[in-house]
Amino acid sequence: MDHDRVQLAHGSGGLLSAQLIDRxxxxxxxxxxxxxxxxQATLELPAGRxxxxxxxxxxxxxxxxxxxxxxxxxxxxxxxxxxxGAAPLYLAxxxxxxxxxxxxxxxxxxxxxxxxxxxxxxxVVTGDTKVVPRGACDKIFITTTGIGVxxxxxxxxxxxxxxxxxxxxxxxxADHGMAILTTRQGLSFHSRIQSDTVALHGxxxxxxxxxxxxxxxxxxxxxxxxxxxxxxxxxxxxxxxLEEARLAVRPEVRGAxxxxxxxxxFVANEGKLIAAVPEDAAAEVLAAMRNHPQGCExxxxxxxxxxxxxxxxxxxxxxxxxIVEMPVAEQLPRIC
Numbered sequence: 001m002d003h004d005r006v007q008l009a010h011g012s013g014g015l016l017s018a019q020l021i022d023r024x025x026x027x028x029x030x031x032x033x034x035x036x037x038x039x040q041a042t043l044e045l046p047a048g049r050x051x052x053x054x055x056x057x058x059x060x061x062x063x064x065x066x067x068x069x070x071x072x073x074x075x076x077x078x079x080x081x082x083x084x085g086a087a088p089l090y091l092a093x094x095x096x097x098x099x100x101x102x103x104x105x106x107x108x109x110x111x112x113x114x115x116x117x118x119x120x121x122x123x124v125v126t127g128d129t130k131v132v133p134r135g136a137c138d139k140i141f142i143t144t145t146g147i148g149v150x151x152x153x154x155x156x157x158x159x160x161x162x163x164x165x166x167x168x169x170x171x172x173x174a175d176h177g178m179a180i181l182t183t184r185q186g187l188s189f190h191s192r193i194q195s196d197t198v199a200l201h202g203x204x205x206x207x208x209x210x211x212x213x214x215x216x217x218x219x220x221x222x223x224x225x226x227x228x229x230x231x232x233x234x235x236x237x238x239x240x241x242l243e244e245a246r247l248a249v250r251p252e253v254r255g256a257x258x259x260x261x262x263x264x265x266f267v268a269n270e271g272k273l274i275a276a277v278p279e280d281a282a283a284e285v286l287a288a289m290r291n292h293p294q295g296c297e298x299x300x301x302x303x304x305x306x307x308x309x310x311x312x313x314x315x316x317x318x319x320x321x322x323i324v325e326m327p328v329a330e331q332l333p334r335i336c
Contacts, residue, residue, distance in 0.1 A: 011131030041125035051086035066195030070112030082201035086148030161236035166282035174267035196271030
């Protein structure tokens with residue numbers, strides 16, 4: 001019964017399954033709801049509309065500079081819930097483990113999840129674990145589902161942009177995607193690129209406190225800022241004009257993008273958000289963001305326009321303009 005790697009029997013529902021839960025999972029996530037070990041969680045929710053999101057994480061490698069698949073699974077789902085304006089409360093987590101995965105690696109992932117959940121103030125209340133034969137998955141896949149409650153009076157949607165809105169980005173571009181790619185390919189740069197994975201609901205709450213009528217929020221993950229803004233433009237039938245000079249990219253990230261021939265606008269972020277804010281509230285929202293740890297590098301990067309509806313146009317530092325297309329294919333597979 002003493003193993004240092006995941007066995008198929010750990011997914012059997014028998015003694016080894018119980019041992020895995022008791023030794024690794026419960027010590028990390030113990031709380032009165034989860035400790036009942038029922039097949040479901042019975043939850044108390046405040047009054048209001050419920051926001052719910054689910055996501056599956058298959059990132060490779062599972063440990064990378066600035067994070068791991070564990071904290072990424074928590075932060076990613078917390079952020080998806082938060083982009084509705086909701087305060088995230090609960091998480092469910094399901095794990096697919098490959099036979100042979102070192103239990104030390106699983107423990108490290110669970111510790112990262114525990115810390116991320118504690119930092120975000122959310123509780124893991126239910127979950128599931130399956131084990132598949134070697135080669136049927138790659139080490140570990142995690143699916144997380146989040147639930148939160150939207151405050152009264154807050155209505156945020158990609159279909160709500162209006163001409164004149166300011167487009168605000170909370171920080172630098174492409175940190176997560178390039179951290180994954182350079183680690184996966186074994187590339188070495190003068191400065192090590194770090195993932196930006198972090199929970200953003202605190203920043204969202206700060207923004208809503210000064211402007212409850214924010215029109216749209218989104219964390220630009222797969223497809224990057226380019227995909228998110230194209231989704232905004234198409235959903236709202238408006239145009240968006242970006243200013244290249246206002247897009248911040250860390251020097252080491254920009255260097256990696258140039259070496260690999262990748263546009264930072266198309267690279268995933270895991271700790272940034274894009275907001276469409278009414279013009280008369282933009283300065284106040286920007287100031288509030290810059291006073292928050294997750295928004296200290298925030299900037300207005302563009303405006304919504306009634307011209308060229310459905311299109312995103314980038315005004316370059318040379319004064320030329322080009323259309324920013326929706327990504328056609330995934331440049332960086334398995335980044336989240």
